[in-house]
Amino acid sequence: MSQWKQIQQLEMRLLEHVDYLYDDNFPMDIRQVLASWIESQDWETAVNDDTVAVVLFTNLLSQLEKVRIQEQNFLQKHNMKIIQQQLQLKYSTNPTVMARVISTCLREERRILSSACTQEQGPLERSIQNSVAFERQKNMDNRLGVIRGSVQLMDQAVKYIEDMQDDFDFRYKTLQSRESTDRNSDMMKEEVTRLQEMLNRLDFKRKEIVSKMDVVIKEIDDLMTSQLSPELHDWKRRQQIAAIGGPLLTGLDQLQSWFTLTVQSLFQIKRQLDKLGELVVKVTYESDPIPLQKPQLEERVKYLIYHLIKSSFVVEKQPCMPTHPQRPLIIKTGVQFTTKVRLLVKLPEVDYQLKVKTTFDKDLPPGRVSRQFFILTNNTKVMDIEDYSNGCLSVEFRHLQLKEKKYINGTKGNEGLLSVTEELHSLSFEACFTVQGLTIDLETCSLPLVVISNVSQLPGGWASVMWYNLLTNEPRNLAFFGNPLRANWSQLSEVLSWQFSTFAGRGLNKEQLAMLVEKLLGQHASCGDYQVSWSRFAKENIPGKPFSFWMWLDSILDLIKKHLLPVWNENYIMGFVSKEMERALLKDREPGTFLLRFSESHLGGITFTWVEHSENGDVKFNSVEPYTKNRLSALPFADIIRDYKVISDGVVPENPLKFLYPDIPKDEAFGRLYNSQPSKGKIIKLFAPIHTLNPHPHLTTTTPNMYELSLFTISSPKASTTSSSCQSPEPPMTPGEFDMLNEHLCFDIDTMSSPYSE
CATH class of the missing domain: 1.10.238.10 (EF-hand)
Known part of the structure; x- marks a missing residue:
């Protein structure tokens, strides 16, 4: 069953999570109509290979065109055309972005399917995916809507005050232009009274607008403190969880919308205060509320703008080597890595020539680490608007590279305090932001990084990354492994x-x-x-x-990913089961029932054990030496299970593996995973297993994990089968027979599964 069909059978709770994966960047319509084709492509390779990305992008458009031509529904055909145009506009200049989007969606689908199999979300996933979060977001939208409405009303109020003041100013200047002899007339007295009433009303409106501004500014301040900052904090925590394999990171576009609406409201209030300042220049009076309260309001608005924009400078994509996209935050010296920063405010008046500078281990206290590095490549780039997204201001560094500093006399200071993979480093980003007369220094930093010099250190580095991001949400606790938490x-x-x-x-x-x-x-x-x-x-x-x-x-x-993926995803590998539990599961099963488990004594090994019952009722368990990646690289594991045969005491060789635990016929389970035809020919090389409870005494060990081979010649169905160790030598072989035997021997010795007792 295809992945997409499995997705569609999920319960509503999980389907809601799937719904969040798809937007304009990757419409669900495409996922639906091209499900099989999409799942058959290598999107992970395309993420790191521009050539492959271009080919897949072109092929995807071709597949969509075929679907569109075949579509009979006029509306659906129209929608497909719109989708094609949108994809071309977004990804034609950068198809690797499309590959990354699709790869991420497929990965998250697999994770959701996996969580459905366990029937239960873990504590981390429950903490970041719950109905409370949705309620918070809904409340945030409502509060911002109220604030935006209040700011718009204040705009109208300022305009009304301006009109009132213009009217007052005109009447006042007209009165001043009258002759002094007319000023004591009744008409003049009435005009003065009218002007006084207008001034009183103007004063009331000025006090009212200043009071409303104070209320709205307090509301924005509270919104930022109680909701917007916590939402950003939650997003950063979810980014940590996503980095170590957790649920797909979403919500940054939503955050940008909130940040942008909030800062737009603040700038609008700032312009309103500027306008009130202009009105004061034309008309003021004793106890005028504007000059008394405007400076304080302006300072509060500037303070909120300053802190909002500073906090909006975030690392959208943590540093990651393209060669290891599923293990970010590990950087190998001399290998390029990528990272991306983003500004969560979208203002048309912003100067987009915003230069971002990267610095490695900025202000790192001396003696904190034994190794020091510097960025070898260009570390400054200009932020720009992303045409293929929602128009955010961002910059992606795609070719950064680290080099270790050389030391005089070869000394490195505090070498040995921590292992290489426990040393944490940081990548900092700095920029200077200027808008509407305000200059704001921006700075943010990546999550702690592990720097390695050899790929063999990658597993240890990943352990450190997982441990840190699981246990702390501090963005820069570089001394964490000095006293790591449990x-x-x-x-x-x-x-x-x-x-x-x-x-x-x-x-x-x-x-x-x-x-x-x-x-x-x-x-x-x-x-x-x-x-x-x-x-x-x-x-x-x-x-x-x-x-x-x-x-x-x-x-x-590593073994599963490279050699066992089809068998693992079919849920045929029990995997983690102790030998005691293995025997308890198999002892009452049909003879030939076997299960697959990972070796406990070998790194990256898989073995299988089957059960036999003797005539006197004894139970025998048979295990083979674990298959490692070196041995599995020559033959698919499913084919090994199909072709595995055993001989014992001159008995015709047979495959002892009959049923995959608990009772699935072997060919029914593995049939569609077989990659080649069974071995055919005149000569077959086999070996006998050592029973873990009853070893065969006739086998002799020649070298570790190697056993004496028994060769059989099958000349015809009626021919007898004899052991070469018990009979006189066969007649000399023909050259063709010799070549065939030599081919089988060379192949089998490299890939055979030796009997083994774990």
Whole structure:
């Protein structure tokens, strides 16, 4: 079943989350009509390869054109034409952006499907996806609507005051121009009385407008403090969660709308105050409220504008190497990385020649880290309006590169205080913003970064990134790993499940997570929400093993992604199950029932175990040596399961794997995953397994994990099968037979699955 069909079968709660994925950047109409084609393309590669992105963009337009031509409904055909035009306008100059949008949507769909399988959201996901958040947003929209309405009314009030003052000014100057002899007349007295009434009314209106401005400014101040700042803070927290595999980050366009509406209201009030200042120059009087209160109101407005714009300067995309898009915040020296900053205020009068400068480890206290770096490439770019988005002001640095500083005499200072992957660094961004006579220095910084010099340090660096962003929302706590916090298993397990849904398309269920916590913390740990130390998770070796818990788990992730993805996504790999539980599950099953689990003794290995029942009722469990990525690179795992055969004591070789646990016929489970035809030919090379409870004594070990091979010649259906170790040598082989035998031997020795007892 296609991913999109699975999505459409989700419950309404999850479908609402899917709905948030799609907008004008990637309309759901496209996802619907091109579902199969979209899912068959390599969008992740296109994100990092301009050539592939151009090809996919062109092909997508062609696919849409075919759909449009075949569409019979006139309205749908019209809508398709509009969508085509919008896509060409947005992405024709930068198709990698489209690839990134689609790749992100597909990834988030997989995560939502994964969460549907677990039947339960974890604490982190519940905290950022709940109805309370939607209510807050609705309340924010309502409050901003009221503020905008009040500001518009104040505009009309200022205009009314201006008209009143012009009328008063005209009458007053007309009265002054009269002859002095006429000033004592009754008509003049009436005119003076009328002017006094007008001045009283003008004074009342001035006091009223100043009072209303004070109320609206207080309302904006409260809005910024109680709602807008917390919403921005929540978005930054969600960005941290999204960076480590959590739900798709959304809401920045909504934030920009709120920031823009708020700052527009403030600038409008500022213009109203300027206008009142002009009116005072023409007409003023004793106890005039405008000169008394205007300076204070102006200072408050400028203060709010200043802080609103400063907080609107954000890192939209955290630093990330294009070669590892799913593991941001890890930078390798000498490798280009990208990042993007954005201004969440959209004003037509802004000078768009806004230069942004990047600095690495700005103002870092001396002695904090043992290594220091500098940006090797151009670190200054100009912000511009994005034509393909909602017109936001942003800049993307796509070719930044770090280089380590050289030290005199080779000394690095405090070397050894922290490991390379525990040292945290920061990338800062600075700009100077000028608008309507106000000059504002902008500065923001990335989340803490890990800098590596070798790709082998990537797993350790990712462990640090996950741990930091799981446990703290401080943007720049670079000393975090000097005394790292502990993690609750309920939160850590959710993040670990995200790694599998992000990298492998399907997260972990409760049973798999229960086995992981037992492996990490010991038996019975799954009974409570235990705390896990950083050292236990990533630094200490698993008892009796030469690697840590995280290195073991990360190697499994890598194995799934590169060699087991189809089998994993079909939910055929039980994966994380102890040997004791494995035997408990298999002992009462039909002979030949097998299950797949990850090796506990090898990094990045998968093994399978099947059950046999002897005539006297004994149960035997058979395991093979784990398959690692080196061995799986030659033959797909599904084909290995199909072609696996065992010989024992001269018996005709057969495949002992009959049913995938609990009772799925092997070919029914794996049939559509087979990539090649079964081996055909005259000569077949096989080997016998060592039963974990009853080893075969006739096998002799020649080298570690290698066993004496038994070769069989099958000449015809009636021919007898004999062991080469028990019979006299066969007649000399023909050259063709020799070549065939040599081909099989070379192939099988590299890819065979040796019997093994874990």
